[in-house]
Amino acid sequence: MVNKNVFITGIAGFIGSHLAELCLSKGRNVIGIDNFNTFYDPKIKRQNLSRFQSNITFYDGDIRDRDLVTKIFRENNIHTVFHLAAMAGVRPSFQNPTLYADVNLNGTNIIFESAVRSGVEKVLFASSSSVYGNAPKVPFAETDDIDHPISIYAATKRANEKQAKVWHELSGIPVAGLRFFTVYGPRQRPEMAIHLFTRALFNHQPITLFGDGKTYRDYTYVDDIIAGILGIESALAGFDIVNLGENRTTTLIDLIRLLEKITGETAILNFEPMQRGDVDRTFASIDHACTNYNYSPQTDMESGLGKFVEWYRATFG
Numbered sequence: 001m002v003n004k005n006v007f008i009t010g011i012a013g014f015i016g017s018h019l020a021e022l023c024l025s026k027g028r029n030v031i032g033i034d035n036f037n038t039f040y041d042p043k044i045k046r047q048n049l050s051r052f053q054s055n056i057t058f059y060d061g062d063i064r065d066r067d068l069v070t071k072i073f074r075e076n077n078i079h080t081v082f083h084l085a086a087m088a089g090v091r092p093s094f095q096n097p098t099l100y101a102d103v104n105l106n107g108t109n110i111i112f113e114s115a116v117r118s119g120v121e122k123v124l125f126a127s128s129s130s131v132y133g134n135a136p137k138v139p140f141a142e143t144d145d146i147d148h149p150i151s152i153y154a155a156t157k158r159a160n161e162k163q164a165k166v167w168h169e170l171s172g173i174p175v176a177g178l179r180f181f182t183v184y185g186p187r188q189r190p191e192m193a194i195h196l197f198t199r200a201l202f203n204h205q206p207i208t209l210f211g212d213g214k215t216y217r218d219y220t221y222v223d224d225i226i227a228g229i230l231g232i233e234s235a236l237a238g239f240d241i242v243n244l245g246e247n248r249t250t251t252l253i254d255l256i257r258l259l260e261k262i263t264g265e266t267a268i269l270n271f272e273p274m275q276r277g278d279v280d281r282t283f284a285s286i287d288h289a290c291t292n293y294n295y296s297p298q299t300d301m302e303s304g305l306g307k308f309v310e311w312y313r314a315t316f317g
């Protein structure tokens with residue numbers, strides 16, 4: 001019988017909790033770790049986890065704790081590692097570069113080291129669209145020359161791709177780096193734009209826009225991301241880097257107009273200069289994922305934002 005055990009790092013977070021739920025629904029055994037760091041309110045993460053904690057094997061701890069990570073691999077016959085735990089977020093990475101390096105680089109090495117020692121079948125890890133920096137050509141393709149990150153966060157994610165390649169070369173284990181493009185949907189991190197703007201709209205507070213509102217992003221609905229991750233897992237052989245986006249873009253101002261329409265509220269806008277580390281645009285070429293991993297994102301912005309706002313109302317009243 002195929003070993004279906006999956007190990008998800010950062011399982012109590014936004015993407016990790018969605019991935020855990022879909023894996024459980026497919027009858028897989030889920031093992032997870034999270035340290036409930038205070039990047040945002042840990043209560044939110046405990047709530048995410050409480051949706052399924054009784055159905056998984058959970059370790060409350062830090063991926064930088066080598067003894068704990070070794071024990072997790074020893075105690076569980078892990079087939080696939082989904083490594084999502086990280087210090088996320090571009091702007092805060094300038095405030096605490098040492099912590100970003102410690103978690104994202106050292107933590108990732110510890111996960112790979114144990115995964116390789118215990119002979120897992122596959123490792124998939126979260127990279128980011130931010131590795132493209134302000135690359136001149138759009139849409140961004142995996143084959144582009146992209147060694148110009150503009151934030152500490154992006155630099156750690158690009159370094160993760162290099163680390164991962166080394167671990168793959170050493171072990172022969174199939175490894176994939178997943179370049180997520182701004183993920184949104186229920187349980188999105190509270191400091192991310194869509195969540196922040198929705199909260200401001202409902203509370204009649206000003207929305208601060210950095211730049212002229214014309215910067216744009218390729219926003220990806222979380223269900224599309226999770227389907228993409230599992231599609232890559234099943235077909236993965238060798239080493240790969242894969243964009244997971246929607247191949248559609250929305251400007252910041254259009255995002256706000258859409259949210260106004262869906263919430264029925266009117267935004268109070270406050271324009272500020274662009275922030276250090278913020279890229280002007282993201283736009284994913286998804287040809288590689290579609291051709292090789294059957295990726296087929298389904299959710300347009302309007303329906304995805306509708307689902308997000310529905311969740312927001314149900315959760316916060």
Ligand SMILES: NC(=O)c1ccc[n+]([C@@H]2O[C@H](COP(=O)([O-])OP(=O)(O)OC[C@H]3O[C@@H](n4cnc5c(N)ncnc54)[C@H](O)[C@@H]3O)[C@@H](O)[C@H]2O)c1
Nearest residue numbers: 010013014015034035036037062063085086126180182183
């Ligand atoms: N959300 C996005 O739009 C997006 C885009 C690109 C890349 N990513 C990447 O995807 C991954 C998941 O992102 P998310 O939005 O779900 O973030 P999240 O912050 O909601 O989830 C990350 C989880 O990892 C945990 N964690 C952090 N450091 C840890 C440590 N040292 N030990 C154990 N657990 C730790 C956190 O407590 C959190 O629950 C991250 O690697 C992030 O960089 C996310």
